[in-house]
Amino acid sequence: MLLEIEDVSLLYGRIQALHGISLTVDEGEIVALIGANGAGKSTTMRAISGIRPVASGTIKFAGEDITKLRADLRVRRGLCQAPEGRGIFPGMTVLENLDMGAYTRRDKAGIAQDLARVLDLFPRLAERRKQAGGTLSGGEQQMLAVGRALMSRPKLLLLDEPSMGLAPMLIQQIFTIITEINQQGTTILLVEQNAQQALARAHRAYVLETGRIVKSGTGADLLHDPSVKEAYLGVA
Amino acid sequence: MTTTIDPPERRETAADKLRQGRHAISERWHHAPRWVRWVLLVAVIAFFYALPNKEFYQYLGPIPTPGANFTQVMFTVSIYVLLAVGLNIVVGFAGLLDLGYFGFFAVGAYTVAVLTSPSSDLKTLWPWLAVVAIAIGLTMVSGVMLGTPTLRLRGDYLALVTLGFAEMIRIAAVSSEFLKGQRGFNQIPHPPGQYADGRPWFGVLDARPYYWLVLTLIILVVIGVRNLTHSRVGRAWISIREDEDAAQLMGVPTFKFKLWAFASGAAIAGLAGALFAGKQNFVNSQNFELLNSIIILAAVIFGGSGNIVGAIVGGGLVAYMIERFRGIELFGIELYEYRFLFFGLVLVVMMIFRPQGLIPNRRRAAEFKDRRKEVIVGE
Numbered sequence: 073m074l075l076e077i078e079d080v081s082l083l084y085g086r087i088q089a090l091h092g093i094s095l096t097v098d099e100g101e102i103v104a105l106i107g108a109n110g111a112g113k114s115t116t117m118r119a120i121s122g123i124r125p126v127a128s129g130t131i132k133f134a135g136e137d138i139t140k141l142r143a144d145l146r147v148r149r150g151l152c153q154a155p156e157g158r159g160i161f162p163g164m165t166v167l168e169n170l171d172m173g174a175y176t177r178r179d180k181a182g183i184a185q186d187l188a189r190v191l192d193l194f195p196r197l198a199e200r201r202k203q204a205g206g207t208l209s210g211g212e213q214q215m216l217a218v219g220r221a222l223m224s225r226p227k228l229l230l231l232d233e234p235s236m237g238l239a240p241m242l243i244q245q246i247f248t249i250i251t252e253i254n255q256q257g258t259t260i261l262l263v264e265q266n267a268q269q270a271l272a273r274a275h276r277a278y279v280l281e282t283g284r285i286v287k288s289g290t291g292a293d294l295l296h297d298p299s300v301k302e303a304y305l306g307v308a
Numbered sequence: 309m310t311t312t313i314d315p316p317e318r319r320e321t322a323a324d325k326l327r328q329g330r331h332a333i334s335e336r337w338h339h340a341p342r343w344v345r346w347v348l349l350v351a352v353i354a355f356f357y358a359l360p361n362k363e364f365y366q367y368l369g370p371i372p373t374p375g376a377n378f379t380q381v382m383f384t385v386s387i388y389v390l391l392a393v394g395l396n397i398v399v400g401f402a403g404l405l406d407l408g409y410f411g412f413f414a415v416g417a418y419t420v421a422v423l424t425s426p427s428s429d430l431k432t433l434w435p436w437l438a439v440v441a442i443a444i445g446l447t448m449v450s451g452v453m454l455g456t457p458t459l460r461l462r463g464d465y466l467a468l469v470t471l472g473f474a475e476m477i478r479i480a481a482v483s484s485e486f487l488k489g490q491r492g493f494n495q496i497p498h499p500p501g502q503y504a505d506g507r508p509w510f511g512v513l514d515a516r517p518y519y520w521l522v523l524t525l526i527i528l529v530v531i532g533v534r535n536l537t538h539s540r541v542g543r544a545w546i547s548i549r550e551d552e553d554a555a556q557l558m559g560v561p562t563f564k565f566k567l568w569a570f571a572s573g574a575a576i577a578g579l580a581g582a583l584f585a586g587k588q589n590f591v592n593s594q595n596f597e598l599l600n601s602i603i604i605l606a607a608v609i610f611g612g613s614g615n616i617v618g619a620i621v622g623g624g625l626v627a628y629m630i631e632r633f634r635g636i637e638l639f640g641i642e643l644y645e646y647r648f649l650f651f652g653l654v655l656v657v658m659m660i661f662r663p664q665g666l667i668p669n670r671r672r673a674a675e676f677k678d679r680r681k682e683v684i685v686g687e
Contacts, residue, residue, distance in 0.1 A: 123553055147559030147687030155557055160548040172547055175540075176559035206675065224559065 073132070074099045074228055074259050075120070075151075080129030082119050089115045091283045092129065097228065102250070102260045104270040104291065107280035107305055113263040114156060116280070117232045120261070121153040123145045134227065148176050150227035154217040154264075156236060162206025166197050169205050169216055173223025182225070189256075190219040193249055212241045218249070228259045235266045247273050267304035271295040279304070356523060360516045369455065373628075375635020375644065383515040383587060383628040386522040389581050391624025392607045393529055393616065394576030400614035400669070401537060402569035403549030404459070405467040408474025410601035411576040412447045415477060416581025418487060419443040421591040425493035429486060436497045447578025451571040459566040462552065469622045474601050481593035492592025494587050510586070518587045525583070529576060530616055536572075539618075545569055549614075550675060599648075603630075606655055612665025621667055626651070 075097040082090040097103045107113050112206050118124040120131060122143030131139045133151055141149075152173075161169050171189060174183045191198040194215045202209060205216060214234055222231055234250065235243040247269045254260050264270035271277055274291035279300060287300065294300050337345065358364045360379040365372045372378040391413060398406045422428045458469045481487045485530045490576035498510035501519065509517045536542050546563040556562050585591045603626060610621020630651065633643040643650075659667075 121557055123556060142561070143556045144559045144561045147557065152559075153557045155554055159554045161547055161553060161554060163669075163675040164546070165549050168543075172543065172555075172558050172560075175538070175543070175547075204671070220558070 073097070074134055075092075075261065076130075076132040077116075077120070078130050078132075080116075080119055080131060081127045082115055083127045084115075084124075088127075089283055090126075092120065093283070093285055094129075095278050095285060095288070097259060097261050099227075099259055100254075100257070101275045102254050102262060102273055104262045104264055104267075104274035104277040105280055106264055106267040106270055106277060106294075108304070109265070110282075112279040112283040113265075113280055114232055115283075117153060117230055117261075117263055121230055135151075136213065147224055147226075150225075151230070152221045152224040152226035152228075154221035154232065154234065155232035156217075156232035160208075160213050160216050160220065161206040162204065163206055164215060164251060165202050166205060166208070167201045169220050170197075170223050173220035174225075177226060183223070186223055186225055190222050193222075193252065194219050210237050211239065211246075214238060214246065215249075218246070218253075222253065222258070226258060228261060229253065229264045231260060233263055233265060235264065235269065243269060267300070268295075271300075343576060352449065353527070360519050367621055371676075373631050373634060375385070375633075376631055378544040379515045379519065381628070381631045383519045383522065384631065385624050386519050386526065387584055388604065388607065388627035389578045389620050389623040390522060390526050390529065390583075391529070391577060392611065392619040393526060393533065394573045394580070395604055395608050396532060396613060396619035397536075397545075397569050397576070398573035399608055400619060401542065401545040401549065402566055403545075404566060404570060406470045406570070406573065407467050407605065408470035408477075408576055408598075408601050409573070409604055410474070411470070411474030411477045411598055412451060412577035412601075413584070414474070414596040415447045415450050415574075416443040416480065416578030417585040417591050417595065418477075418481065418581075419446050419578070420582045421493035421496055425496050425591075427488065427491075427493050427495070434531040436499050436582075436586050440579070443582040444575050444578045447581070448571045448575045451574030452567060455567045455570040459570060471598075471601075474596075474598060477595065478596050478598065481596060489593050492590055494590045495587050496591065498586055498589070500521070512589050515587065518583070522580075522583055524578065526620075529579075530620070533616060541565065541568065546671060550671070551653050562619070603627075603651075606651070609665060610655065610658055612668040614669035614671065615665070615667050618665050618667035618669070622665065625666075629654075 073096050077095050079092045079094055080090055081088060081092055083116045085139060093112075093116060095103070095105070105113050105116060115124065119126050121136070122141060126139060129139070130137055131144070133149055136149070138146055138149065138151075161172060164172065165208060170187060174186065177183055183236060191201070196212055197215055197219055200212065205213065214236070218231065218234055221231075231250065234246050238246065243266060250262065251273055262270055262274065271294050277289065277291050277294050278285050278292065279287040287294065287297070289297070295305075360382045362379075365378055373381045378487060391409065395406065395409045398404050398409070419435065420439050420443050422430055423432050423434050423442065424436060426433060455470060455471055458466045479497075482489050493522075501509040505510065510521075530685045537545070544555070544560045547558065547560055548565060550561050552562055584595075588595075605621065607618050607622040607626040609622070611620070612618025612624060630647050633647045633650070
């Protein structure tokens with residue numbers, strides 16, 4: 073198991089956002105976490121990346137207990153999150169943003185190689201390499217966030233709503249890229265509201281409701297599960 | 309139902325022309341050959357070294373201050389510039405709001421006073437030069453002590469704590485027996501060095517050697533800060549300022565770098581305080597009003613926070629303008645009495661027309677635009 077989360081609870085002040093969540097991600101998988109607004113998807117991500125401390129439970133990464141490890145050290149272990157929405161550095165150019173992704177690395181040759189790969193995956197970013205991140209469109213910022221996370225050459229890539237606010241064509245494109253990244257050998261944990269796409273692309277998936285995991289299974293199974301269909305796919 | 313109204317032909321305003329002019333200057337500067345830039349830079353530095361000489365500044369028309377000894381004023385200005393460069397690391401680069409920066413200046417000045425002055429209870433009477441390093445070290449330590457609990461938190465805590473810190477130092481200076489209150493410390497020694505005929509370089513009467521010393525230190529500090537900002541440290545600071553969560557997600561140890569920025573800023577203020585104590589020869593509790601912290605913060609923002617040149621220009625202009633009002637009467641009113649009124653007016657005008665400062669940082673300008681967008685989206 074690359075990532076093992078056991079019975080994790082998390083509090084925002086007095087409000088309990090996660091109630092004993094357990095999930096696993098195996099090497100080479102795409103695992104999707106779906107659920108409605110406020111179900112606790114992004115909170116789960118924050119707990120994994122270490123931005124929010126957990127109240128109880130354990131998080132293990134590659135066999136090591138990282139529950140209490142600082143967020144920046146988790147990145148060094150090979151766990152990198154692309155934050156949702158505006159999580160890029162608005163004043164830095166596209167290249168500087170990507171460079172920040174490689175902050176923990178010192179192997180120049182490897183960084184150059186990964187930069188070429190990211191610019192290859194996202195030709196739009198290559199076109200705008202000198203432009204300030206804040207001046208990009210929403211979709212481009214999203215791509216930049218994903219590309220930047222890739223620059224750390226993570227073992228596990230956490231993607232928080234990569235399709236949020238994108239036009240349908242762009243959504244298709246970004247999911248194609250996600251599959252491609254996975255096929256190149258990166259394990260992916262994906263949080264999505266767009267359940268249709270996420271389930272179609274994921275090997276396995278978990279359904280989150282009000283801070284609890286209520287269902288899990290292979291992507292295909294959940295895609296055809298009647299209750300999932302009703303609640304998240306908009307078909308009765 | 310939509311009606312579109314053609315916008316009226318926008319006439320070119322004076323502000324536009326000014327903007328274009330400034331743009332042209334910066335274009336020219338960036339496209340000038342390297343040697344031209346160096347020559348200009350050397351000329352500017354030479355100008356400022358020559359400035360406090362009467363033989364030079366008497367030909368400069370309205371620049372010398374009528375109501376005060378111009379050389380003394382230039383010393384004050386140089387201290388403010390040094391402080392602005394230091395605060396710019398904290399506010400401009402790392403984006404930490406420090407409202408009590410002058411508190412560190414006070415720590416530096418008092419460290420020197422307590423360890424060197426004959427009126428101190430310690431009676432150590434150490435030479436100035438030996439104490440400077442201690443002063444810098446102590447301010448750094450106080451910066452770390454202040455930063456360690458507060459920098460772990462986000463938001464406005466730091467501003468409040470630093471504000472409280474500066475007031476604490478001031479009140480301690482006023483009321484503590486050890487720090488001598490209003491009576492203060494006298495006969496603080498000057499830095500070493502003497503002319504061939506035995507006269508010391510540094511004294512009370514001639515402020516020029518002090519000014520030159522501060523100017524030289526400013527140049528050294530600026531070179532150091534510039535190198536830092538172009539390194540991994542600088543990138544980490546900027547990333548924290550732009551988005552702290554994202555910085556952490558990229559593996560930047562944000563707390564460590566915030567503490568570094570805070571402590572190096574404090575160290576520079578300590579150095580400035582030590583220089584000030586030596587120059588004045590005397591330190592008492594009246595030198596460290598809260599207003600000074602505000603003025604320096606305003607100077608950094610005015611100049612263009614996040615930009616070293618901006619901080620220098622801001623610190624210099626603000627300190628100079630305040631002194632420039634001295635001795636000018638208009639309709640029987642001493643303008644100096646109203647200096648902070650003008651200062652406030654200038655700041656208000658700046659915030660309306662140029663919130664990113666006189667000489668902004670390219671990134672900072674983009675961040676401002678980005679935040680504005682966010683505000684509009686949020687409406």
